[in-house]
Amino acid sequence: MPTWNFVAVHLSGVPELLSPEENLQVLEKLVDHFERELPEPRQMRGTLEDERYAERISSGTVGVRLTPTKIVAKQKMSQNRPDHIVDSIMSELGGDSPYASPALLREMQLVHDRRRAAR
Structure with missing residues (x-):
């Protein structure tokens, strides 16, 4: 039975670009969060090879911090x-x-x- 129910939050604000170091730290926390429940969790910088790889791929991402100035929450149930x-x-x-x-x-x-x- 398809349904169009949803819960959504829209944030508006001023974005701030993270430095490459901060971006890597955020990515590391994100990976740790999702990997920790796995039988063999991997860390972004678990080995020297992993660390080099993490630094290389993180350069292809842009980290953003958003300070919200407006929050709009909606739901349809x-x-x-x-x-x-x-x-x-x-x-x-x-x-x-x-x-x-x-x-x-x-x-x-x-x-x-x-x-x-x-x-």
């Missing part, structure tokens, strides 16, 4: 749909179909639990 349709959507999101999305399901449950309680 089928608020305008009848309960039986919402329940069907949540069932699909909680299943094992290609449409499964536990995070989106949690957000929908929060919205619709509040909506139903307010009736």
Whole structure:
């Protein structure tokens, strides 16, 4: 059951370019964050060879720091749909179909639990 539900945050602000050193540090933290749960996590600078490679590829990236001046948050969680349709959507999101999305399901449950309680 396809759905157009979403949660989005739009940030506006003044971007600041990071120095190559800061950019490499940010990339290293990012890699560590996603690698740490793997059976054999890799570090960007785990070996001398890795360090050389990391420095070489990081030169092809641009690091940016954004200081937000405006934040706009939006969500659409089928608020305008009848309960039986919402329940069907949540069932699909909680299943094992290609449409499964536990995070989106949690957000929908929060919205619709509040909506139903307010009736």
